[in-house]
Amino acid sequence: MTVHDLWKNLSKDEIAQRRQAGRDRWQRRWRDGTGRDALQRKQSYKEQKKAQALLDDANQMQDPKAQRIRRDSLTVDTLLTRHLAAKSDRAPKTIEADHHHARGVRNHFGDRLVSTIDTTEIEVWSQRSDIARSSRKKQLEMFRAAIKRGVRDKLIDSDPTDGIVVSLGHKELPHWSSSELMAVIGAAANDREKALLSVLGLMGLRSGEARTLLVGDLSRGQLSVKNSGGDTDTTKTRASRRVLPVLMAVLPLLEQQAGDRPKSDWMFPSPRMPGQAIGKRYVSDAVTRAVARANQSREEPVKRINVHGLRHTFAAIALSEAEADLLSVSRAMGHSRPSITLDQYGHLAPAGLAPLMAKMDELVAGAR
DSSP states (O other), rough: OEETTTTOOOOOHHHHHHHHHHHOOOOEEESSSSTTTEEEEEEEEOHHHHHHHHHHHHHHHOOSSSSOOOGGGGBHHHHHHHHHHHHTTTTTTHHHHHHHHHHHOOOOOOOOSGOOOHHHHHHHHHSSSSSOHHHHHHHHHHHHHHHHHHHHHHHSHHHHHHTTTOOOOOOOOOOOHHHHHHHHHOOSSHHHHOOOHHHHHHHHOOHHHHHHHOOOOTTTTEEEEOSOOOOOOOOOGGOEEEEEEEOOHHHHHHHHHHHOOOOTTTTBBOOTTTTBOHHHHHHHHHHHHHHHHHHHOSOOOOOOOOTTTHHHHHIIIIIIOOOOOHHHHHHHTOOOHHHHHHHGGGGSOSSHHHHHHHHHHHHHHHHH
């Protein structure tokens, strides 16, 4: 990779004309791959510092002994590029989301030198009202992750995003109680749908994870979650790839569903399209049918929630009724970080220290 001055050898008048017209002066050239047959690419910039920063960045990643990126030329775009490159082994949909959030940061700060940005400017940007809070939060998180990587690699002295928070406010996610969930499962139209709703509501799987389960994923009372159902053969994140002990109430339903079929068969095959798994619409219709049937014999009807609401139901029951700890629930749900579980469901966790001390008393009594 090299940087070239496109105005080199031009007269003063020609340079003045190009500067007045806002023409690009610096050009970065590189090849995609190695060898003489590799495709040659180029990109032009108005500022030399940006082109030079990208060149220095490439030199550093290709040669550990190369001179590190000069601080006075480090741009936000370079930091984001480095961070995204280091996260390129994520699931395709996660990578797509990362690039989307990074684009929001680039649109405002991309060409800026990191050394010229202060905390107040970032905080004002994070509080703008032109997009949703959730999008602003994701963009700030992406910016912060890129900055922290720069601090860790000793390219930046401090983190200007430190202390900035985008509050989403508390929004109660729709879910059922355990009695409502069991009423809906019990009213499922057939054994397939009963097993499906049990996996969603009692084990916390995402809809795509449940739809793409294979018969071979059930083994020795455990269920392996390996696919997110997102047109890929992997899960949403590395943490989403997990092995879950199957509840005793759910195990017979799954064993009956699996039968003696080959391990490569879908656990929930489509009733209309042989050789394919059930689709998104089937899962949604199964919930609708079960709720309608359950409400036929209930004085207080169960409110219809969407399919993802069954995953929220699992978290709510685990934390508020089963008094599970947040870390266990996070691992069961396949969240990439426990903080995600805490942000969404922390208010449902047992309040106070009484439950903890009661369990400690039980342990002490047993030891005596």
